[in-house]
Amino acid sequence: MVSVHMPAGKKQPALVVPYAAVVFDTHANGWLYLDRTAESDKLHRFVRQRVQLGAPVDDGLIVRAELADGARVVTAGAAVLFSREFHKTPVADEDDD
Numbered sequence: 001m002v003s004v005h006m007p008a009g010k011k012q013p014a015l016v017v018p019y020a021a022v023v024f025d026t027h028a029n030g031w032l033y034l035d036r037t038a039e040s041d042k043l044h045r046f047v048r049q050r051v052q053l054g055a056p057v058d059d060g061l062i063v064r065a066e067l068a069d070g071a072r073v074v075t076a077g078a079a080v081l082f083s084r085e086f087h088k089t090p091v092a093d094e095d096d097d
Contacts, residue, residue, distance in 0.1 A: 015067065016060040021075045022053065023082040032065065033074040033081050046074065046081055 023031045030053045036045045054062030067073075074081065 014054065014057075014062045015065065016057050017063055017073055018060050018075045019056075021073055021078050022051070022061055022063070023048075023078045030061075030063065031078075031082070032063065033078045034067070035072040035074055048082070048085065 017032065021032055023033070025031065030051050031048050032051050033046045033048055036047050037043075038045075049065060049067075052064040054064060056062075
């Protein structure tokens, strides 16, 4: 029998997002979508940002990312945004009626 002691290090705050907020590409990279819509914007604006994934926590994942204070992470529908980003057919605008 061997005793092993591993230092746990200091506790640090971590960013935890719902698992559904993380989108995976074909290379197993993790991505988040950030909502960058301003109040004056007529259409929604989203930006995809690559993140490093950490350990699971309850129903979420720890992510390592440089996010600004107050960043709005898309937590539902991220997979739809990812698929639409690479789809070539334009989405109908309400003004197209």
